[in-house]
Amino acid sequence: MKSQSSPIIISCRNLTKSYYKGDTVVTPLENLDLDLEKGRFLALMGPSGSGKTTLLNIIAGIDSPTSGSITINNQEISRMSRSQLTRWRGKSIGYIFQLYHLIPVLTAYENVELPLLIQKISRSEREKRVLNVLELVGLEDRMSHFPRQLSGGQEQRVAIARALVTDPMILVADEPTGDLDAASAQNILSLLRQLGHDLHKTIVMVTHDVKAASYADLTLHLEKGKLIESSPL
Amino acid sequence: MLPLSYSLRNLGRFPWKTLQMVLGSTIVVFLIVSASAFNRGITACLSVTGDLNNVIVLGAGSEESIQRSEIARIAPDILASSIREIRRVLDKPAVSSEVYYMGMAALSDAPKKNWPAIYRGVTWNALNVHRNIVITEGRFPGPSEVMVGRQVARYMGVKDSDLAIGKSILFEGISYSIVGQFQGEGTMMEAEVWMDINDLLTASKRETVSCATISLSRPQDFDAISLFCMQRLDLELSAIREQAYYASLSNFYQPIRLAVWLTALLISIASVFGGINTAYAAIIVRRREMAALQVIGCSRVALIFSILVESLIINLIGAFVSLSIASAWLPSIHISFSTGVFHMIVDNHTLILGFLSAGIMAVAGIIMPAWGCLKPTIVSSLRST
Structure with missing residues (x-):
């Protein structure tokens, strides 16, 4: 996963995650090493329980490793406190959920604007950025619609716009097409690949779908918490 | 911080639960205000009876x-x-x-x-x-x-x-x-x-x-009367200032005042627990949404503040309704007791107490639901159903 042209943006060393489930110790990740260059589109694949979502969550800073280290853009996030991680996530990560997780009481525009409000960006700057990303995802004509008034594909586009609006270093997507029909899924994946390419974003996507993984630059296969195969395209 | 519109619109998400909480708050504030109006009425009646001279x-x-x-x-x-x-x-x-x-x-x-x-x-x-x-x-x-x-x-x-x-x-x-x-x-x-x-x-x-x-x-001439009563033992007299007499009568009614407060407080506490349940039900269903908000960079403090704003709005509406009813109705109620009649008093003190109670309920009512919602890790909250 290294090339000589781009710097490493995600670096995991001996990454282990374990937790108790009743009396049993579950280890979704075990001594995992990973380096990912800036601007790459990585697909994480593997069976259920292989640790791919755990790895994604650790990269996104919403979960922490039991041991090992994870460095993102030369910042070791595994040592950050919960509040430091929250601030860091707001600026550095754009998260795209399988079930979109849009705020139902806010319009598409307001949903996209929300991360900027949290970061106390000025009103004019917010407006400029929100309109820009809504245009990028092709939803400028749906900005005053509430999530319930949008289709699944449109909701996911709003979620992508929300993830992009803070101009994060990394976009992480957890099964972004898992809840969509085939046509919508194809549109979303094309959009992700195009955005990654045009905006030079690093994208990490978890998927079960081989077809979805084919949109990525490279695919990692995990099994029982270990990296078993990588397949660059 | 999250925008105020988010808190306001959330109130309309579960209108029935919001209405229940507003009603609960109205009843509790009304109870507390009634207890205060009762006590201020009886105290005022006894304290104005009696001339300093x-x-x-x-x-x-x-x-x-x-x-x-x-x-x-x-x-x-x-x-x-x-x-x-x-x-x-x-x-x-x-x-x-x-x-x-x-x-x-x-x-x-x-x-x-x-x-x-x-x-x-x-x-x-x-x-x-x-x-x-x-x-x-x-x-x-x-x-x-x-x-x-x-x-x-x-x-x-x-x-x-x-x-x-x-x-x-x-x-x-x-x-x-x-x-x-x-x-x-x-x-x-x-x-x-x-x-x-x-x-x-x-x-x-x-x-x-x-x-x-x-x-x-002059009020200070009381000693002359007192001295006279002590000198004329044959008349078996005792002097007491009129205000002191009614003040002691007021003390006699202290247990009743305490009983009124205690009853109002006990019912209020029970109602607050009921309110916590309703608030819990309304907030816990938003657990995943709150986890998602944390993922996009919203702090737990900002989320608690947002929930608190919702709770404050609900309780202040309740306080406003109950204080409007109390101001219009309670002063017309006259209560007779063994030695007289007093009317319930709704004054600035009562109004402040009403709003203060609403504020306390707003905070007390959301601590446990907010804790239940925000204490788990983001990952477990996102996985919750």
Whole structure:
């Protein structure tokens, strides 16, 4: 996963995650090493329980490793406190959920604007950025619609716009097409690949779908918490 | 921080639960405000009764109750002629010889039915001593006549028209014409029937009077009366400032006030727990949404603040509704107790207490639901159903 042209943006060393489930110790990740260059589109694949979502969550800073280290853009996030991680996530990560997780009481525009409000960006700057990303995802004509008034594909586009609006270093997507029909899924994946390419974003996507993984630059296969195969395209 | 529109619109997400919480808050605030209005009413009634310049001379050993007190009929005259510090009105000493009697009264229209009534047997001098008593209609009563305070009808539980001038009341089988009505600035005397002292002595078969109420020129002249009472052991007198007497009466009602507060608080606490359940149900369903908000960079403090804003809006609406009802309704409620009638008071103090209670409920009501929602890790919250 290294090339000589781009710097490493995600670096995991001996990454282990374990937790108790009743009396049993579950280890979704075990001594995992990973380096990912800036601007790459990585697909994480593997069976259920292989640790791919755990790895994604650790990269996104919403979960922490039991041991090992994870460095993102030369910042070791595994040592950050919960509040430091929250601030860091707001600026550095754009998260795209399988079930979109849009705020139902806010319009598409307001949903996209929300991360900027949290970061106390000025009103004019917010407006400029929100309109820009809504245009990028092709939803400028749906900005005053509430999530319930949008289709699944449109909701996911709003979620992508929300993830992009803070101009994060990394976009992480957890099964972004898992809840969509085939046509919508194809549109979303094309959009992700195009955005990654045009905006030079690093994208990490978890998927079960081989077809979805084919949109990525490279695919990692995990099994029982270990990296078993990588397949660059 | 999250925008205010987020908090406002969230109130409309589960309208039935929001309405339940507003109603719960309305009831709790109303209970607390009612308890406060009750206590302020009874306290105000007892505290305004009593002139700073007035002294009540009672029978020794009966300082706590005019009802039980007995002094010789001649004692007020002796006091009037012996103490120079007594205020003089038209060159006559302001000493009121009085008989206080709690009995029954019947109306001339319904002679067989009896209602409780408080009688005060007085002379003309009573008006020189009780300076807050104003005859609003009619005149001071002579023999076989009475005048009634403006709260007598409420104390007895009859209509105001039953005690209009020209009507009569029956006391111990004798009919007394109502010839006057008076008011007394919210004092307990407004619940009394005033009549000629000799009539009351006869009707109550008493040979002694209850007390002598004396108006002094200066409040500090109380010592002169006190000294006189100590010197004239033969008269068996005891002097007490009128305000101190009613203050001690106020202390007598302290357990009732506490009981009212306790009842209101216990019901309120039970209601707050009910409110917590409703709030929990309304907030816990947003657990995944809150986790998602944390993922996009929203801090837990900002989320708690947002939930608190929702809770404050709900409780302030409840407070506003209950305080509007309380302001319009409670002051019209008159409550009679053994020695008088008071009305419930809704003043600035009560309003502040109402809003303060709403604020406390807003905070207390969301601590547990917010904790339950935000304590778990983001990952487990995102996975929750």
